[in-house]
Amino acid sequence: MKAAVITFPGSNRDGDVARALRQAGATVVSAWHADHDLPAGTDLAVLPGGFSYGDYLRCGAIASRAPIMDAVRAHAARGGLVLGICNGFQILCESGLLPGVLMRNADLHFICRRQHLKVARADTAFTNRYHVGQVIDVCIAHGEGNYVCDEATLHELESEGRVAFRYCDAAGNVSRAANPNGSLNDIAGVFSEDLNVLGMMPHPENLIDELVGGTDGRGLFESLAAA
Amino acid sequence: MKARVTVTLKQGVLDPQGKAIEGGLKSLGIEGIGAVRQGKVFDIEVESADKAKAESVLRDACERLLANTVIENYRIELAE
Numbered sequence: 050m051k052a053a054v055i056t057f058p059g060s061n062r063d064g065d066v067a068r069a070l071r072q073a074g075a076t077v078v079s080a081w082h083a084d085h086d087l088p089a090g091t092d093l094a095v096l097p098g099g100f101s102y103g104d105y106l107r108c109g110a111i112a113s114r115a116p117i118m119d120a121v122r123a124h125a126a127r128g129g130l131v132l133g134i135c136n137g138f139q140i141l142c143e144s145g146l147l148p149g150v151l152m153r154n155a156d157l158h159f160i161c162r163r164q165h166l167k168v169a170r171a172d173t174a175f176t177n178r179y180h181v182g183q184v185i186d187v188c189i190a191h192g193e194g195n196y197v198c199d200e201a202t203l204h205e206l207e208s209e210g211r212v213a214f215r216y217c218d219a220a221g222n223v224s225r226a227a228n229p230n231g232s233l234n235d236i237a238g239v240f241s242e243d244l245n246v247l248g249m250m251p252h253p254e255n256l257i258d259e260l261v262g263g264t265d266g267r268g269l270f271e272s273l274a275a276a
Numbered sequence: 277m278k279a280r281v282t283v284t285l286k287q288g289v290l291d292p293q294g295k296a297i298e299g300g301l302k303s304l305g306i307e308g309i310g311a312v313r314q315g316k317v318f319d320i321e322v323e324s325a326d327k328a329k330a331e332s333v334l335r336d337a338c339e340r341l342l343a344n345t346v347i348e349n350y351r352i353e354l355a356e
Contacts, residue, residue, distance in 0.1 A: 107344055114341060143344065150346050153292050197289065197347065231290075 050075040050274045052093040055121070057082040057112045057140075062098035062254065066134060069254040070095070073270035082115040093130040093273055094121050096137030098190070098252060108151060108193045109139030118144050130174055130276065131246040135191055138238070138248035147239055147248045148206070149198030151191075155231025159192035163262075164229060164251055166214040166237050167221055173240065174276035175247045176213065178268035184221040185265035187251045189229060194250040196232040196239070203233055213238035213247055277322045277330050278355040283343045284315035318342060327354055 052075045056063045067077045070093075078088045082101075087094055101112035112118070118140075125131050125146055133141040141147040154160060165186055168179040179185065198206070206212055214237040218227040228235045230250075238249030253266030285291050291313050298312040320337075322330040331352060338350040 106341070110341065110344065148346075150344055152290070152347070155290070155292055157292050157296055195292075199346070231292075 050092050050276060051088075051090050052077050052095055052273070053080045053087050053091040054078075054095045054097060055080045055082060055117055056097070057099070057101035057115060059101040059103055059112075060097050060099035060136070062134065062136075062252065065252075066095055066097045066254045069257045069266065069270045070274065072257055073267065073274035075270070075274040080117060082112065082117050084117050085120060087117070087120045087124055091124065091129070092276070093132060094124055096121075096131070096133040096140050098135030098137060101136055101140065104193075107143065109136060109141075109143040112136075112140045113143035113145075122146060125241065125246050128243065128245055130273065131241075132175065132273070133246075133248040134252060134254065135194075135250055138250055139193065141246065141248040146246050147241060148202045149196055149239070151193045151250070152195040152197050153193050154191070154195050154229070159190075160194075160229050161190040162188070162229075164189040164237075165217050165219050165221070165227070166251055167217040167223055169212045169215060170210055173213070173244045173247070173272075175240075175269055175272055177275070178272040182221065184217060184219070185253075185268070186219075186256065186263050187253050187266050188255040189251045191230070191250055194230040194232065196236045196250075198233065206236075206239055207234065209242070211240045211242070211244075212236055213240050214249060214251070277325055277327070279320045279322050279330060279334055280353045280355075281318040281320060281334060281338060281342055282315060282351045282353070283318070283338070283348050284351075285313055286347055286349055289347045322354075330354055
């Protein structure tokens with residue numbers, strides 16, 4: 050597994066996601082937003098968290114028009130894997146690789162804390178080390194994570210099983226009370242139609258070491274490393 | 277040619293920022309405020325002096341960057 054972590058001006062979680070991938074056994078290379086091609090042999094393109102272009106205009110809007118994104122779109126169209134975390138998820142939505150948009154959190158607060166997620170499917174390249182219904186403890190750190198799409202798209206996502214994770218409480222109850230940001234149907238992450246693109250607001254790369262309080266994020270990177 | 281592009285949230289899209297501003301106005305005691313929706317204004321200098329050409333450039337700019345048409349509408353005004 051060769052993963053290319055793309056850095057945009059304002060990305061700040063590129064180092065962490067690279068570390069998580071390496072720990073899981075992946076080979077990690079760097080890519081720059083102004084590049085026109087992904088490094089040769091890239092299996093997985095990673096759009097890390099951060100504040101690309103200072104969140105100017107709309108979160109992810111300007112990054113989604115960067116030269117490297119044409120290469121990411123072509124990679125996805127060939128069936129290549131793409132992972133977007135937090136700002137990376139926002140970039141994927143803005144680029145049209147995933148439907149919908151991440152709007153301002155319903156309560157307007159930037160929320161930075163631990164958050165439980167329920168794994169919605171475990172038969173994908175991203176989640177095969179988890180099991181369906183598993184509750185994982187990761188982190189969230191965002192001001193714009195309120196997933197919104199039109200009703201037809203929501204129906205499509207739900208009926209095609211394209212929700213990857215939902216916000217839940219420690220006991221695994223998915224509810225409005227456990228939803229930190231107002232996301233439709235408590236959605237924390239979504240897949241593309243062919244399940245080769247995943248966008249998620251939470252940060253699994255934060256929870257890969259007992260030293261920082263948990264390792265529930267490892268499953269995602271171990272799934273990918275084995276893909 | 278000078279132009280102004282206004283981007284607003286589509287009807288039905290929740291606008292938590294507009295709601296917060298609405299609350300702020302009410303807490304200032306400003307009477308008579310109904311609902312507030314927040315949008316964006318772009319003042320743009322267009323190179324073309326031809327109105328139709330300028331409008332088509334701006335439309336392209338709106339569709340490809342200035343607005344996210346999943347949630348936003350845009351309006352283009354050209355200075356006379």
